[in-house]
Amino acid sequence: MSSPITVGVSSCLLGEHVRYDGGHKHDRYITGTLGRFFSFEPVCPEVECGMTTPREAMRLEGDPAAPRLITRQSRLDKTDQMQMFCSARIARLKQLDLCGFIFKKDSPSSGLFRVKVYGQDGLPRKIGQGLFAASFVRNFPRIPVEEAERLHDDSIRENFIERVFCYRRWKDFLAESPDLGGLVEFHTGQKLMMMAHSPQIYREMGTLVAHGKNATWTDLLLQYEELYMKGLALQATVRKNTNVLQHIMGYFKKELTSAEKSELLEVISQYHNHLVPLIVPLTLIKHYVNRYNQTYLKRQVYLSPHPAELMLRNHV
Secondary structure (H helix, E strand, O other), X not given: OOOOEEEEEEHHHHOOOOOOOOOOOOOHHHHHHHHHXXXXXXXXXXXXXXXXXXXXOEEXXXXXXXXXXXXXXXXXXXXXXXXXXXXXHHHHHOOOOOOOEEEOOOOOOOOOOOEEEEOOOOOEEEEEXXXXXXHHHHHOOOOOEEEHHHHHOHHHHHHHHHHHHXXXXXHHHHHXXXXXXXHHHHHHHOHHHHHHHOHHHHHHHHHHHHOXXXXXXXXXXXXXXXXXHHHHOOOOOHHHHHHHHHHHHHHHOOOOOHHHHHHHHHHHHHHHXXXXXXXXXXXXXXHHHHHOOOHHXXXXXXXXXXXXXXXXXXXX
């Protein structure tokens, strides 16, 4: 990418002292590693809506589908204050070129998954979502989102960052004012990537493009984007990646020698058996792509969906 990708992030994860106790939750992977490629838009709902630091801790209570934000000791209801902030902040975020958002786990404002909601019995159930996180997801349903703590999982981290880069490519494609022929070309370059995530959704995308003249251009692009991001959100698995790697071998059936085919089959088998990470067979494949000038495979995003410096495929 020619410039950093804009990603929203909970302010405390950047080291800002905005938490209720005056502390932070600095995540050095975000600021150090991802910061080389991402430009961050920090958001702290509590501070930005007018609350002090430090402040009284809060929690979600009531109906998990529409919880209230209540201070723990003084029992003040901060829901309306937070919701007013959410509306205004979401409007400002829509003016930015966001391609992702990283939230803080368990926060009553920013928690994305399994946030505690306290019922009338006073017992918590981990079935809620922070008020700001919920508002963000409603307004940006296709933007990749994740919690910082979950990025320590190799597969989740690779999937999220891959989606961020893919969404950036899609937005860059739209900025070129493409026609149907351009969409066909874009779709062709996504083939192996989508096969690794969801062959079924890739087929649906293909059908959509093939009948593209039957829909308005705006509707076609919206439907394609929805399927594209929906498919990418399904994690690539070892089994699906193995199928893609074997599919790639078919493009070399006239070029590879017997020894080269055996070598490639061996490293694919090692990957399938969890003996080596995905980067191993891909490195050999990319060597053959360049050696035999496989122009079709050179166009495939799957071979290099994100910067090698991130080393994401060294661990999956």
